[in-house]
Amino acid sequence: MTIQDKHLATMVAAIPDNGPMRWFAQIGALLLDHRLPPVPDVYDLLWRYVRDENHDLSLAVDRAIGAGGLDLGIIGDLRRTHCGQLGAKEVSALVEAAHDQAEALSHRIETGRTDLADYGKAIADGGARLEAPLDAVALAALLDQLGAATATMQAANARLQGELATAASETKALADKLGAAERAAITDQLTGMLNRRGTIETLQKLQSESREAGRPLALAMIDIDHFKRVNDRFGHALGDEILRFVARHVADSIADAGGKVGRFGGEEFIAILPGQDIMHATAAIDRARSQLAGQIIRNAADGSSLGRVSFSAGVASDRPDDSCDTLIARADNALYSAKRMGRDRVVPDR
Numbered sequence: 001m002t003i004q005d006k007h008l009a010t011m012v013a014a015i016p017d018n019g020p021m022r023w024f025a026q027i028g029a030l031l032l033d034h035r036l037p038p039v040p041d042v043y044d045l046l047w048r049y050v051r052d053e054n055h056d057l058s059l060a061v062d063r064a065i066g067a068g069g070l071d072l073g074i075i076g077d078l079r080r081t082h083c084g085q086l087g088a089k090e091v092s093a094l095v096e097a098a099h100d101q102a103e104a105l106s107h108r109i110e111t112g113r114t115d116l117a118d119y120g121k122a123i124a125d126g127g128a129r130l131e132a133p134l135d136a137v138a139l140a141a142l143l144d145q146l147g148a149a150t151a152t153m154q155a156a157n158a159r160l161q162g163e164l165a166t167a168a169s170e171t172k173a174l175a176d177k178l179g180a181a182e183r184a185a186i187t188d189q190l191t192g193m194l195n196r197r198g199t200i201e202t203l204q205k206l207q208s209e210s211r212e213a214g215r216p217l218a219l220a221m222i223d224i225d226h227f228k229r230v231n232d233r234f235g236h237a238l239g240d241e242i243l244r245f246v247a248r249h250v251a252d253s254i255a256d257a258g259g260k261v262g263r264f265g266g267e268e269f270i271a272i273l274p275g276q277d278i279m280h281a282t283a284a285i286d287r288a289r290s291q292l293a294g295q296i297i298r299n300a301a302d303g304s305s306l307g308r309v310s311f312s313a314g315v316a317s318d319r320p321d322d323s324c325d326t327l328i329a330r331a332d333n334a335l336y337s338a339k340r341m342g343r344d345r346v347v348p349d350r
Contacts, residue, residue: 056190065171115153190240217318218318220270220315222335223313238306250288287316293344312345
């Protein structure tokens, strides 16, 4: 380790062990231990790992570390497998396939144009010959030539239709792959909700649409209460099931009003409620909270009770000067107020 590395390690060790700073310290230590550059893709994956956002990802990282450590190749593989990320090779392959399909389609159309031109010429020549007197033998020969030209054109047309049908099928398959890649890029693999990127993109879109239409929009920051205790008591597998259950419960609760739910990280979720002012949004999220807290959660495998699960939430209403970040920050501040007040409650931004 160089003097510079030792100095950085000392700085990391001195960071207080609380909240985001603790995660930063853990990421810094991993970067040093594995000689990884602090570039966005690497930092993003390690951020997900130290926050245990995806149990399968966490296990995969642990296995990689135990097998010899992390490098950029392993980081790329982990991102493709667990984060819905397409690597450069996959993107290049899809682009190349699209290019090949476009070239093939262009060739098919050009061939069809040539076949049509040849047929047109044959018809024109036949018409010119019909203007002169023809005996029976010459007329029969001309009709044979026109029949052969027509048969050739019909065969070419059938071939072109088949090739166009094949091209349409190949294009649909490629579009499906691209669509699946895009959905994977904005979907949280654990819960099936929007991931952080998808949440921000959806919020930006709905903010813009709501402002243009002159309608309100509210956002709720939701955090499952004492989730670490759930993981410690029941294990990560059941913890993941609870994350999925809570996410689906909130999503179902606000679906009728056009609400969207995204997993923002760990046990934190964001609910976006277009068309809702802060009073109605707070009431909607509080109903979801109350319904959840009133249920006994049971293990689907053996029916054993996992107890009650609750969440705390903060709600903020979009303002004309808000960015995504400022709107989220105000909802987050209201969430922390809910936690300070004892959790299992919904607090609106003041």
